[in-house]
Amino acid sequence: MGNGTTTTRRIPVQVSGLGGVVDESAGGGFGKGGSHSLALKDDGTVWAWGYNGDGQLGDGTTIRRTTPVQMTGLDGVVSELSGGGGHSLVLKDDGTMETRGTNGFGQLGVGSLAGVVDVEAGFHHSLALKGDGTVRGSGENDDGELGNGTTTDRTTPVRVFGLSGVMDVSGGYEHGLAISTMAPIYCKRGQVVCRGTAATDYIVGTAYPDTIKAGSGEDQIYAYRADDIVYGGDDRDVIDGSEGKDRLYGGDGPDTINTGS
Secondary structure (H helix, E strand, O other), X not given: OOOOOOOOOOXXXXXOOOOOEEEEEEOOOOOHHHOEEEEEEOOOOEEEEEOOOOOOOOOOOOOXXXXXXXXXXXXXXXXXXXXXXXXXXXXXXXXXXXXEEOOOOOHHHHHHOOOEEEEEEOOOEEEEEEOOOOEEEEEOOOOOOOOOOOOOOEEEEEEOOOOOOEEEEEEOOOOEEEEEOOEEEEEEOOEOOOOOOOXXXXXXXXXXXXXXXXXXXXXXXXXXXXXXXXXXXXXXXXXXXHXXXXXXXXXXXXXXXXXXX
């Protein structure tokens, strides 16, 4: 919570001493390894609080923090950040990255990339969208969350197979998502590429969400449009937007996500 206590709160509380925030991210996943939060201030500094056993707060310690502390050692202007399950990714204006925290699966490997325009930390994996519209990933891959056609963990970045023209990317617990000009594309739990075809278990329709977000649960997916309607689902749920348009479907199995209009 960042309010100086460890008391569970059922209503929102203000994070202590933090203002001018332009971006934020909460570490996702199950257990204490994902219980940290990040905030980017308008002066370009990064602040973090919560669990710090793997150094994911980036303050040079492994001390749990109940109020925000500044991430140290950052060189350059920060434009974006993302918190994962025990690690943190920071994107700078020059397209390079800084990484902090655990690297047991190689999830910090994306930090070697340049020309990056978006970063997303999953639970034990990381995704980076490059300026050429391709996606790279590193880290845990036992469910195919890196989307490279294997289930082998990677300590150095690999390209997500078959993706180009990507506009937005998101990393979840054990899955990754992307929006592409090829078609609305979702990669999830080992399904390498789902692209628009006539097959009923693949993507149909042409409605594009404006942005997407993978939930911290194993199968959670959310899509957002500029009209402020939120669409979400898991393996078998269906949540429709107003007037039945731009729907996001949960599939009929753990590896299938459909969209329609």
